Amino acid sequence: MPEFAVRKIVLHLEEIRHEGGPPPPLPRQRGAVVAVCANPFAGGYTADLQPAMEDLKPLGLMLTDRLIAALGGREGIDGYGKGTLVGEGGESEHGALWHVPGGYAMRARLGESRAIVPSAMKVAGLGASLDVPLGHINAAYVRSHFDAITVAVADAPRRNEIAFVLAMARGGRVQSRMGGLEAWQVKGEDGLR
Secondary structure, three states: OOOOOEEEEEEEEEEEOOOOOOOOOOOEEEEEEEEEEEOOOOOOOOOOOOHHHHHHHHHHHHHHHHHHHHOOOOOOOOEEEEEEEEOOOOOHHHHHHHHHHHHHHHHHHHOOOOOOOOEEEEEOOOOOEEEEEEEEOOEOOEHHHOEEEEEEOOOOOOOOEEEEEEEEEEOOOOOOOOOOEOHHHOOOOOEOO
């Protein structure tokens, strides 16, 4: 069983009050939580990585709970995304370990969430940033929710670490006016519309 020892957890919260136009009725919220962990696969090649996803499931649930609490509770959270920054001793496939534990944890805690969880990952050095894509939790075609939140940790990822990221949002982009499917039109039947 691989050991993903957590070195630190970082929370990033944003409250967007306007984008130059009229303020929305409620400020938009975006948030991300990052767990900087040891990468037990760094420095070598491991043919079968998939069993390690099971080991990361408790981390996914814990980070999800922390982020929901930091955003003030589940009510109104309607956007999500995930990502990983893999230190130089690892490979991008190590970042893919987060797909199931990160995505399924958010779906479990957020309730109905049919859309795919957008994701980004890369191998990077200390202080690298990652633009974590955000999308609507029930319909991938909701344009107002096409967005990203940038995360970085000044001293991570170290060579033999992985930074696992979860992100959530409450509301679409402020002053969204690009048309397409609106959040209030979502049927939530297929994860698309």
